[in-house]
Amino acid sequence: MADAKLNVGFLGLGIMGEAMARNLMKSGLFASVTVWNRTLAKCQTLVSEGAKMAETPAAVVSSCDITFAMLADPDAALAAVFSDNGVLKGISAGKGYVDMSTVDEATSTKIGEAVTAAGGRFVEGPVSGSKKPAIDGQLIIMGAGDKELYEQCQPAFGVMGKKSFYLGATGAAARMKLVVNMVMGAMMGAFCEGMALADKSGLEQSALLEILGLGAMANPMFAMKGPAIMGRAYPPAFPLKHQQKDLRLALALGDALNQPLPVAAAANESFKTAKALGRGDEDFAAVYEATQK
Ligand SMILES: NC(=O)C1=CN([C@@H]2O[C@H](COP(=O)(O)OP(=O)(O)OC[C@H]3O[C@@H](n4cnc5c(N)ncnc54)[C@H](OP(=O)(O)O)[C@@H]3O)[C@@H](O)[C@H]2O)C=CC1
Numbered sequence: 001m002a003d004a005k006l007n008v009g010f011l012g013l014g015i016m017g018e019a020m021a022r023n024l025m026k027s028g029l030f031a032s033v034t035v036w037n038r039t040l041a042k043c044q045t046l047v048s049e050g051a052k053m054a055e056t057p058a059a060v061v062s063s064c065d066i067t068f069a070m071l072a073d074p075d076a077a078l079a080a081v082f083s084d085n086g087v088l089k090g091i092s093a094g095k096g097y098v099d100m101s102t103v104d105e106a107t108s109t110k111i112g113e114a115v116t117a118a119g120g121r122f123v124e125g126p127v128s129g130s131k132k133p134a135i136d137g138q139l140i141i142m143g144a145g146d147k148e149l150y151e152q153c154q155p156a157f158g159v160m161g162k163k164s165f166y167l168g169a170t171g172a173a174a175r176m177k178l179v180v181n182m183v184m185g186a187m188m189g190a191f192c193e194g195m196a197l198a199d200k201s202g203l204e205q206s207a208l209l210e211i212l213g214l215g216a217m218a219n220p221m222f223a224m225k226g227p228a229i230m231g232r233a234y235p236p237a238f239p240l241k242h243q244q245k246d247l248r249l250a251l252a253l254g255d256a257l258n259q260p261l262p263v264a265a266a267a268n269e270s271f272k273t274a275k276a277l278g279r280g281d282e283d284f285a286a287v288y289e290a291t292q293k
């Protein structure tokens with residue numbers, strides 16, 4: 001991708017996708033960046049910055065050498081590929097499709113097999129890192145599938161992320177991402193319970209934050225999300241509904257492998273409670289509200 005200026009596409013301009021597509025545009029590495037979003041009006045910002053827009057995923061894929069996707073969940077990822085005017089209608093020999101959404105292995109495998117059967121090449125490339133790392137081009141990219149396409153994507157991955165890993169056959173990156181987010185969801189659940197217990201027992205939450213931050217449990221997530229929890233305001237960087245989806249998919253993976261996951265299962269219940277409280281579109285730190293019922 002470095003020497004020949006390729007035409008690239010991007011499907012899904014949500015919190016992550018818009019920032020990732022913008023970084024592809026800003027890099028100057030590509031001849032063009034063509035975008036599509038289910039709600040087409042959301043393409044306008046990038047179009048005003050120089051992107052091309054297409055009305056369907058098929059139109060993006062047929063006009064691009066490599067198309068990236070960053071979609072909400074398995075249903076969205078499957079719809080973009082298999083619906084009328086979906087990716088499969090535009091794919092042909094040699095074209096690349098790189099799905100960076102967080103989905104389960106079965107979804108990714110189904111997409112990969114269909115793209116490959118149509119002559120295309122497929123990589124799954126879920127990412128770790130939230131809105132700000134997406135804006136800053138500092139994501140961690142987990143790749144699997146077609147190794148040649150993965151290598152061809154290195155310049156694109158280099159502008160979207162700070163490091164990429166090739167993990168093997170399709171499915172490996174999907175599994176890795178679910179494991180990572182299962183740990184994150186459990187950590188956030190435990191952190192919010194600690195914040196709630198501190199408050200209820202007459203302790204300052206700010207003191208708890210500082211003490212955690214100075215010891216072996218220090219981490220950027222507690223430092224970043226602590227103030228949101230104290231203010232009980234959760235502008236979305238990583239929507240809570242997506243974290244709950246990731247826990248659900250990780251638990252299904254555990255079920256399939258007979259791997260006990262009691263801590264993740266308990267965290268999932270807290271996220272389900274917060275979702276039922278209407279907090280699904282807020283940041284996942286809003287799981288704190290589940291401790292306040
Ligand atoms: N936000 C974060 O911090 C991170 C998110 N992720 C993962 O990245 C993916 C995207 O996340 P994020 O950008 O935050 O999510 P958003 O909810 O902001 O965006 C979701 C995107 O998916 C589209 N979409 C939803 N349903 C469908 C459908 N049925 N058919 C086609 N398109 C659909 C939306 O289109 P429309 O605008 O029309 O609704 C939108 O473009 C998710 O898998 C998430 O788990 C991974 C790492 C970090």
Ligand SMILES: O=CC(=O)O
Pocket residue numbers: 102127128129130181238
């Ligand atoms: O998937 C979410 C993230 O922050 O990573």
